[in-house]
Amino acid sequence: MAYIEVAHETRQFQNGDQTTVANRDISFTVERGAVVTILGPSGAGKSTLLNILGGMDSPTSGSVKIDGTDIAHFSPKQLTTYRRQAVGFVFQFYNLIPNLTARENVELASQITHDARDVTETLTLVGLKDRAANFPAQLSGGEQQRVAIARAVAKNPKLLLCDEPTGALDYQTGKQVLQVIQDAARQTGTTVIIVTHNSAIAQMGDQVIRINDAQIQSVVTNDHPTPVA
Numbered sequence: 001m002a003y004i005e006v007a008h009e010t011r012q013f014q015n016g017d018q019t020t021v022a023n024r025d026i027s028f029t030v031e032r033g034a035v036v037t038i039l040g041p042s043g044a045g046k047s048t049l050l051n052i053l054g055g056m057d058s059p060t061s062g063s064v065k066i067d068g069t070d071i072a073h074f075s076p077k078q079l080t081t082y083r084r085q086a087v088g089f090v091f092q093f094y095n096l097i098p099n100l101t102a103r104e105n106v107e108l109a110s111q112i113t114h115d116a117r118d119v120t121e122t123l124t125l126v127g128l129k130d131r132a133a134n135f136p137a138q139l140s141g142g143e144q145q146r147v148a149i150a151r152a153v154a155k156n157p158k159l160l161l162c163d164e165p166t167g168a169l170d171y172q173t174g175k176q177v178l179q180v181i182q183d184a185a186r187q188t189g190t191t192v193i194i195v196t197h198n199s200a201i202a203q204m205g206d207q208v209i210r211i212n213d214a215q216i217q218s219v220v221t222n223d224h225p226t227p228v229a
């Protein structure tokens with residue numbers, strides 16, 4: 001069984017008498033452990049889809065099965081539990097706590113989780129073992145994003161959602177950060193969804209879902225995901 005099964009998912013927003021369809025009849029499946037990229041221009045509906053997969057929002061219609069459970073009609077309380085237990089998040093701007101070290105930022109996340117991963121192991125996984133005592137301001141952008149990845153992975157999520165994780169980085173650093181996310185996913189068995197508007201970054205995914213104007217344009221499976229140089 002696929003880890004994610006989205007079927008005919010539609011999300012409309014109503015503002016007064018104006019209706020915006022942000023996701024229209026979206027259907028796709030994702031295998032457990034896959035690294036999937038969602039590519040599309042600004043306003044295409046990527047964040048709306050990511051918010052629904054992460055339990056921050058619910059669709060207007062359709063089903064969103066995660067590990068066999070349809071979360072489309074979850075109550076706010078059920079969604080909170082789902083988010084806390086199953087989902088890790090990485091954002092464009094790292095959202096690290098400035099007066100905590102890299103290690104402390106990761107520890108903070110692991111403390112609130114029952115089955116957290118070992119902090120040193122997680123920092124090693126993202127290549128930051130030697131930078132663990134640094135504060136965010138003492139780290140480069142790429143390194144700060146690695147801390148944010150470690151923080152998300154330490155929670156031991158089944159699903160890792162990344163919203164423009166390379167958006168604030170230059171291309172080479174962005175590629176390295178994507179490689180770190182992939183390595184972490186491979187070693188932990190985590191299923192990863194990465195939203196990006198950079199098509200070269202998107203090509204690094206096992207599966208590339210192209211969204212335009214609220215709809216899926218194409219889903220391409222990459223046998224040998226490679227970045228465009």
Ligand code: ADP
Nearest residue numbers: 013020021022041042043044045046047048049
């Ligand atoms: P992307 O992430 O691809 O830039 P979004 O999912 O943020 O796209 O937005 C898709 C469309 O839905 C846009 O037209 C946006 O204005 C609209 N939209 C998103 N969130 C809301 C909201 N809370 N209320 C009204 N319209 C929204």
Ligand code: ADP
Nearest residue numbers: 131134136137138139140141142143144170173
């Ligand atoms: P990038 O070009 O990748 O953004 P930087 O040029 O900012 O990287 O940093 C290069 C190296 O210097 C990194 O390893 C980073 O950790 C280190 N560094 C950057 N700023 C500081 C700082 N204020 N204190 C200590 N080390 C720093």
